[in-house]
Amino acid sequence: MRDVLRLSLPLTLWLITFSALYGLHGLICAGNWGADPGLGSLPLGRTALLVAAAVALLTQGAMIFLLLGSRVGAASGFVRQTSLALAVVALVATVWTVVPIALLPTCGN
Template identity: 45%
Template sequence: MTDILRLSLPLSVWVAAFSAVYGLEGVVCSDLWSRAGLSLDQGRAALVAAGIVAIAVQVVLLVGLRMPRFASGLPWVQRTAGILACVALAATVWSLLPVVTTSLCL
């Protein structure tokens, strides 16, 4: 794993997860979802499941970056990658929390 990948992957996964979950919310709130015969409860379940998967991926990245197999030869890269992975995990939890706690379609 290259150093650039170690540094950029967690935040890139956060951006992708954020986009995917809120894109899915747009689909759930559209007529397409109801025309498919799906309810808003099923939409919320899909959104929560997508959020859980995103958080799990971030945890796996955080743990993986701390493993010796994926460690960098440079201590500052290893430390910075760990900090960025923690920030990405916190950002994922924080940005996906409204999906669970607020009303789905306004």
């Protein structure tokens, strides 16, 4: 049962962060947070999205770190390699999800 969790958790975590980031983006646009002043020259909405994106990236990185360790990593070589490969795929997917947040304008502004 733990092997199934090791295999499914990385992409499930990506799905959760993807949904949370774009849900937050929708809340920012609906609440017009994009124009409110935030930290320094960044608007509040952009700041919130960048912080959430950083948390998503750190979480995916921590997932890889945990799967590499002997405490959480699988004993089976196949499950270990496959779960690590899925965690790397999830990290790449998270980076791909975060790039539009970091580079494109928020709410079409």
